[in-house]
Amino acid sequence: xxxxxxxxxxxxxxxEAFRRSLQQPLPxxxxxxxxxxxxxAVAAYLQDRDIDFEPLGWYPxxxxxxxWEKPGTTLPxxxxxxxxxxxxxxxxxxxxDPQPGDRILDLCAAPGGKMAQIALQMGxxxxxxANEVQVPRLASLRTTIERLGLLNVVSTNQDGRFxxxxxxxxxxxxxxxxxxxxxxLRKRKPQARGEWxxxxxxxxxxxxxxxxxxxxxLVKPGGRIVYSTCTFAPEENETVLERVLGDRxxxxxxxxxxLTAMPGLRQWQGQTFREDIANAQRYFPHFNNxxxxxxxxxxxxxxxxxxxxxxxxxxxxxxxxxxxxxxxFCDRFGCQEAIFQNQQAWVKSKEKVWLSTANCQPLxxxxxxxxxxxxxxxxxxxxxPTTFALQRFGGFLQxxxxxxxxxxxxxxxxxxESQPLNADVTPGYVHVRYxxxxxxxxxxxxxxxxxxxxxxxxxxxxxxxxxxxxxxKD
Numbered sequence: 001x002x003x004x005x006x007x008x009x010x011x012x013x014x015x016e017a018f019r020r021s022l023q024q025p026l027p028x029x030x031x032x033x034x035x036x037x038x039x040x041a042v043a044a045y046l047q048d049r050d051i052d053f054e055p056l057g058w059y060p061x062x063x064x065x066x067x068w069e070k071p072g073t074t075l076p077x078x079x080x081x082x083x084x085x086x087x088x089x090x091x092x093x094x095x096x097d098p099q100p101g102d103r104i105l106d107l108c109a110a111p112g113g114k115m116a117q118i119a120l121q122m123g124x125x126x127x128x129x130a131n132e133v134q135v136p137r138l139a140s141l142r143t144t145i146e147r148l149g150l151l152n153v154v155s156t157n158q159d160g161r162f163x164x165x166x167x168x169x170x171x172x173x174x175x176x177x178x179x180x181x182x183x184x185l186r187k188r189k190p191q192a193r194g195e196w197x198x199x200x201x202x203x204x205x206x207x208x209x210x211x212x213x214x215x216x217x218l219v220k221p222g223g224r225i226v227y228s229t230c231t232f233a234p235e236e237n238e239t240v241l242e243r244v245l246g247d248r249x250x251x252x253x254x255x256x257x258x259l260t261a262m263p264g265l266r267q268w269q270g271q272t273f274r275e276d277i278a279n280a281q282r283y284f285p286h287f288n289n290x291x292x293x294x295x296x297x298x299x300x301x302x303x304x305x306x307x308x309x310x311x312x313x314x315x316x317x318x319x320x321x322x323x324x325x326x327x328x329f330c331d332r333f334g335c336q337e338a339i340f341q342n343q344q345a346w347v348k349s350k351e352k353v354w355l356s357t358a359n360c361q362p363l364x365x366x367x368x369x370x371x372x373x374x375x376x377x378x379x380x381x382x383x384x385p386t387t388f389a390l391q392r393f394g395g396f397l398q399x400x401x402x403x404x405x406x407x408x409x410x411x412x413x414x415x416x417e418s419q420p421l422n423a424d425v426t427p428g429y430v431h432v433r434y435x436x437x438x439x440x441x442x443x444x445x446x447x448x449x450x451x452x453x454x455x456x457x458x459x460x461x462x463x464x465x466x467x468x469x470x471x472x473k474d
Contacts (some may be wrong), residue, residue: 183292334399394438
């Protein structure tokens with residue numbers, strides 16, 4: 001840490017405050033998912049558990065919390081009520097400013113917090129293409145999309161430097177670039193806190209330059225690119241902008257008045273940067289009691305545009321439209337097919353039925369990995385509803401719904417366990433609910449409820465809500 005303070009002392013307003021901030025725990029930030037609940041409901045949940053919190057004045061529907069143990073394992077998190085995300089990272093989508101009907105690319109999307117912000121802000125008429133190069137990280141991206149019930153997202157798996165889209169295909173591009181991660185030190189255990197490494201920083205900067213080059217090729221003239229990192233290193237921030245932009249883009253002033261920020265640097269270790277780079281924003285941890293972040297909003301000019309080739313006929317990525325699964329879902333759970341009137345179901349590989357908004361189409365190249373959320377799976381020739389579809393549309397379901405009343409039963413269900421239960425439903429797949437929380441899929445037969453909760457969101461076996469007050473209000 002001392003080497004880090006020494007390295008940046010010349011550009012810090014208060015090196016001692018910077019040092020102290022890195023030694024303090026990071027407040028936990030969450031933002032509320034409007035598909036599942038309201039800020040009032042989340043605030044009531046926090047108050048009931050004596051969790052200290054305050055609304056973020058600069059970002060709607062978000063809260064900063066201070067004494068909360070493992071929020072990602074709590075009941076509202078499993079039910080998709082909120083997303084945990086580092087507060088200062090919310091600035092990237094604030095600067096991107098998604099608009100209804102936009103087509104937006106998230107070039108390095110996993111684990112998906114920023115992608116989810118984009119999808120929710122631009123509404124069901126817009127489409128997000130969420131790309132991730134690392135196969136292991138696709139699982140976390142997929143879970144974010146499913147748990148939050150995002151129907152306007154297509155995910156792809158390619159190296160973003162060579163992503164196969166026609167030039168100027170997107171209204172906006174988010175490039176939250178891989179970096180050395182100095183700004184995340186407050187989230188790491190003290191023994192895991194490393195120092196800046198010149199060799200790695202030089203390597204990752206070359207990747208960042210290639211990614212930004214591709215973003216400039218893919219965004220429309222007049223469109224916006226947001227470039228962000230969670231590091232302090234000018235080699236990965238201002239230097240990248242200086243090396244790549246040329247006359248093809250310029251950094252716009254997009255301040256966030258409620259936050260304290262430092263302008264982008266004009267000089268660093270003998271290097272001088274172009275004037276508009278001062279419009280970028282540097283966030284050191286001691287400015288706003290957050291992690292560290294760098295973010296720049298880039299406007300694409302009409303210079304050096306690529307001529308898009310004649311598009312080939314579209315082949316829908318191995319997926320074909322289908323309505324049969326929607327009809328089965330509505331019949332089984334007693335809901336009106338009208339709730340799906342603005343959605344489209346897709347069958348892929350005869351094993352999955354996906355559900356997306358009407359404007360969200362599978363891709364030919366790069367091939368679609370997933371589209372929207374999974375509605376059904378086909379098991380031995382029979383439909384099986386997914387937990388995430390039941391959570392997303394649980395409030396509309398009138399038939400084959402089991403209402404749990406005991407918290408211990410709820411947590412055994414969420415741990416994937418089977419348990420005896422008396423319920424007035426016919427045998428087969430059921431939707432399980434607990435008060436305000438839509439929990440997901442179970443199988444009921446002969447007085448036994450068998451949990452079908454996927455492993456990606458299961459809670460540890462036998463645990464009750466760790467933040468629940470000792471008094472049982474139920």
